[in-house]
Amino acid sequence: MHAYLLDYIKTRSHSPITEAEVSLIKEAFIPKKLRKRQFLLQEGEVCKYIGFIIKGATRQYTVDEKGYEHILNLSIEDWWVSDRESFHKETPSIYNIDAWEETDFLLLPKAEGYYERVNNIPAFNEMRIQLDDNHHIASQRRLHDSIYHTAEYRYEELIKQHPEFLQRFPQHVIASYLGMTKETLSRIRNQSVRK
Template sequence: MKQLFDYINSYLPNGVSEDEFTVIKSYFKHKVLRKRQYFLREGDICRFYGFIVSGSMRQYSVDEYGAEFIVQLFIENWWVGDRESFRTAAPSVYNIDAWEQTELLLITRSDVLELLNRSPAFAEMVRGMDDRNSAATLKRITSSISSGAEKRYSEFVSNYPEFVQRFPQHVIASYLGISKDTLSRIKRQMLNK
């Protein structure tokens, strides 16, 4: 729970009190997923959001030919879940699975709603997370529609250097919307510079 405490404090100028954090942590349940174990399957409703204590995960869709398209990657101190399905209780169009054995702290939608009213610190953290998520999403969309593959990879390495160590090349290529061969070529060119 210390990681969650530190994470919440990163959003608060004055930090969260121990008493308030005791309330916050009472809403979370511990869960461990094995490598490749699903957190969410396409067609299911996302009933939990998870804070990753250790491990890594990926969110992806699968087309009619069985090709996977990575839409999000997650590591320690990231939140994981399908936001739309979680908020609307609609079936998810995504799969989310553990890329490595992953330890999570889970919270339900009803508990999030209750905690938003009960804990000012949690509410402030959620607002801050929503702002950061919105900004990151806009940056990714802008990069996807206006930048070439080399620039997208360069920005990815700059913004998420730890992801390069944790995920294989084909996963990163899918996340960037490029082929594995294109990513190999880009990496070779960058090494030669």
């Protein structure tokens, strides 16, 4: 599992990784397996880890007072998952993160200074900055699309950006992620099939 993460870091940075840094990464990242619907984080808990998905799929969501789930993020292999606000500020999370499929993670804990020590590895830090920039751009675009574009446009963008989501997650999860009802998504899908 650690070799997979090390390859991932190397392909997203120009800095070399020393043997000492490899040892620190192997020491810091903890393997974890979750069954489907098992929680990595539950609302009210303080997030203690940043997780890298080796295999599987997760969702990050809130549940409103009527019991409806509102999905903020869907994640699959090679994606990072966490509630960053809870992790960095050490405040109770407003989110749930659970495994949608059986999922294998490598978890980086904040405890014992592991997060800070790993962030001081130039290759890891370079990768993290690049991912943070990409995440910010994607979040901005998603927010813009939810404000200014139709449900049809949002669905078409999802097909372009993440076609694998349609294979990995059911229609009601995709609908929630896109901010629409499953009936609206069903209508859009039927219209696109007819085109």
